[in-house]
Amino acid sequence: MSSPEVVIGVDIGGTNLRTGVVDRTGNLSQFAITSSRKKLAGSKSAGRLVEYIGDYIAQAGVSPRAIAIGFPSTVDNTRRVVLSTSNIPGFNGMPFADLFEEALGIPTFLNRDTNMLLLHDIRSAGLEDKKVIVGCYPGTGFGSGLWIGGRLHVGKTGCEGELGHIPVKGSERVCGCGNVGCVEAIASGKYLEYLLAEHFPGTPIGEAFTRHADTEVLRDFIDNLSLPIASAINILDPDAVIVGGGVTAMPGFPRDYLVERVRARARKPEPEASLNLVFAEPRQENGVIGAGIYGFSRLEASA
Numbered sequence: 001m002s003s004p005e006v007v008i009g010v011d012i013g014g015t016n017l018r019t020g021v022v023d024r025t026g027n028l029s030q031f032a033i034t035s036s037r038k039k040l041a042g043s044k045s046a047g048r049l050v051e052y053i054g055d056y057i058a059q060a061g062v063s064p065r066a067i068a069i070g071f072p073s074t075v076d077n078t079r080r081v082v083l084s085t086s087n088i089p090g091f092n093g094m095p096f097a098d099l100f101e102e103a104l105g106i107p108t109f110l111n112r113d114t115n116m117l118l119l120h121d122i123r124s125a126g127l128e129d130k131k132v133i134v135g136c137y138p139g140t141g142f143g144s145g146l147w148i149g150g151r152l153h154v155g156k157t158g159c160e161g162e163l164g165h166i167p168v169k170g171s172e173r174v175c176g177c178g179n180v181g182c183v184e185a186i187a188s189g190k191y192l193e194y195l196l197a198e199h200f201p202g203t204p205i206g207e208a209f210t211r212h213a214d215t216e217v218l219r220d221f222i223d224n225l226s227l228p229i230a231s232a233i234n235i236l237d238p239d240a241v242i243v244g245g246g247v248t249a250m251p252g253f254p255r256d257y258l259v260e261r262v263r264a265r266a267r268k269p270e271p272e273a274s275l276n277l278v279f280a281e282p283r284q285e286n287g288v289i290g291a292g293i294y295g296f297s298r299l300e301a302s303a
């Protein structure tokens with residue numbers, strides 16, 4: 001009996017490096033999680049990633065059809081080169097698909113981590129037959145992804161769907177991208193940390209909403225989160241909006257109030273009246289499973 005076709009899914013975050021074996025139906029096995037800081041710190045981080053995945057495949061004892069990797073980065077429009085990564089030194093401009101294919105002889109596909117999450121969430125919500133879907137993932141920053149025409153949207157340079165960098169007037173905060181006034185600078189976990197230090201010193205980040213959700217400071221923060229979400233809704237009139245990310249998964253996060261603010265800012269009567277906003281259930285494995293789904297879709301596209 002031949003072994004089932006599998007893809008190695010990899011999800012690289014600023015904190016964790018997650019890897020797994022994913023089959024065509026999205027089933028995950030041999031899930032592994034390690035510290036990306038430890039594995040990828042210092043110089044030669046790209047080479048060490050290749051080595052880690054090579055060792056993982058050898059230990060897993062599988063012959064994968066492909067490797068698919070989600071990076072916390074912008075990725076070029078061919079999805080073969082990582083363009084810029086703020087969290088991990090040594091990744092900028094790295095042709096990872098070439099590096100992996102030369103070292104391991106396995107077809108390798110790259111994408112942004114949030115696009116992998118979006119693929120996972122689209123499948124788990126049963127939305128794969130829909131044409132237009134927006135994924136919003138407020139975590140450390142404000143991650144996002146666009147599904148247009150029944151597939152992940154790719155722009156001219158590959159840097160599409162950057163909802164976190166929608167400019168807002170009145171904010172003088174400098175964004176990680178270098179611009180002033182990006183919405184991400186006031187709609188992200190990083191800004192939430194700043195708000196806690198400023199207004200509620202001593203509150204651990206995990207208790208932000210259980211303790212202070214009803215204060216004006218945090219209600220205003222939730223309103224900030226609604227800005228990029230409602231902007232995307234008004235531009236795209238999507239079949240569905242998927243909202244996930246670490247911030248929305250925090251205990252006591254006021255989902256109802258976020259929906260209320262999104263609806264307040266969406267155009268009336270449509271697309272507001274028909275808005276389908278779905279909250280994703282964030283799990284450690286989602287990005288790896290999404291990468292597996294992406295790997296199979298790329299294999300099919302090139303077949």
Ligand SMILES: [Zn+2]
Nearest residue numbers: 165175177182
């Ligand atoms: Zn920005």
